[in-house]
Amino acid sequence: MRVHTLVVEIGSTITKVSAFSSLKEKNPRYLGKGIAKTTVDEGDVTKGLERAIDDLKNKLGADKLTWTHLFGNSSAAGGLKMTVHGLVLEMTAKAAKEAALGAGAIVKLITAGLITPYDLKKIEEIKPNIILLSGGVDFGEDRIVVENAKRLSTISIKPPVVFAGNRAVRDIVKDIFKSKGFKIYITENVYPEIDKLNIEPVRKVIQGVFEEHIIHAPGMEEIRNWVEGDIIPTPGAVMNSFMLLYKEIGDIMGFDVGGATTDVHSVTKGKKDKDSVVIYPEPIAKRTVEGDLGVYVSAKNVLDEIDPLNREEIEKKFKHLSPIPEKRSEVNLTKKLAEVCVKTALLRHVGEVRYLYTPTGKIKAIFGKDLRNVKWVVGTGGVFTHIPSMKTFLKRLFKNTENERLLLPENPKILIDKYYIFSAMGTISNLYPAGAKKLLLESLGFKDNLF
Incomplete structure (x- = not known):
């Protein structure tokens, strides 16, 4: 055949x-x-x-x-391990982190300000696949960015470096790393202006570097x-599918529960409120990865989120946990683990409303990702494909929202990736965008692209 x-x-x-x-x-x-x-x-x-x-x-x-x-x-x-280095934690460092996560990375270290000797030691222990250096808006602060480049160039390991900072110092940064034998990639500033994120160019460069350098x-x-073309990070491929669907059906988010990690992807601009202010900008396409939440490799970590009364009983069952659960007892245990993974990952992904007190009075402020405009919530991965009751769990999860400050979706429709093809379609979406879109919609239950 x-x-x-x-x-x-x-x-x-x-x-x-x-x-x-x-x-x-x-x-x-x-x-x-x-x-x-x-x-x-x-x-x-x-x-x-x-x-x-x-x-x-x-x-x-x-x-x-x-x-x-x-x-x-x-x-x-271990996938794509990265360290991320910026100037201000909630500005250039945060923007660089979002770009790395969107590309499919697991971010092992984030630094802001001057990189310290301790930071350099941690980087050498982590042995990242890629280092992402950012810092400074275009034609803004440059002294610390250049100094950080000098300090990073002294480490004994030589992973490829992506520079996505102040474009005024690109040539200087490039010369610093090249003179020490590093492969350096220059791309657009991930934070070119105050409160402006520029994620996508950096995301694409990281994925290209991943395939070129990482075995x-x-x-x-x-x-x-x-294989033909690039081998891309699996989470980055999944994000490609969510971004493709966003253009077709609107604001969307989803959960990808794996054996080692749980990823949450969301593509939405959020809801505009006249009576609130956004404190820090968020990317339209956002991914968070929970490296401590999984249903096989990371399963024991999930015990910390489960009722301690059940801990001893569940620990006994872990010895018989299978990467491909088949027995009813294995499926039931995997379902319990997956539910905890999803709920915990959602709470870590979603933004919230806080009230701040200023000289002019109290203001309503939005921190983090605003999911209120999300119309579609997708479950992708083996636990959703093979455990039908997970769809019911997702419906229940978004109906029972006790904390009114959380910026959760309002009455979303729940969809399941029944073919389990989000990573596959995201891998080939640039080559076959129409075919990938049609199959994704079919997998989610849409007929003839009607929704």
């Missing part, structure tokens, strides 16, 4: 292969998915990929499977030789 396109996802827990046909035509088709455990622990992730392809062949009833195109994304072996896990070099 020959298919048009395979999209491979090498995850931290699971390797998936999705098959598609007719992506350039009016009626693209999702054919099926093969799944296997990711084989980092066996020393070669290609083994997991081969098993996932075998699983796909079985599901398609094919003795042999060939393909015209193969594309990929990955979050294996995350044993066997990834071989997989990179198999």
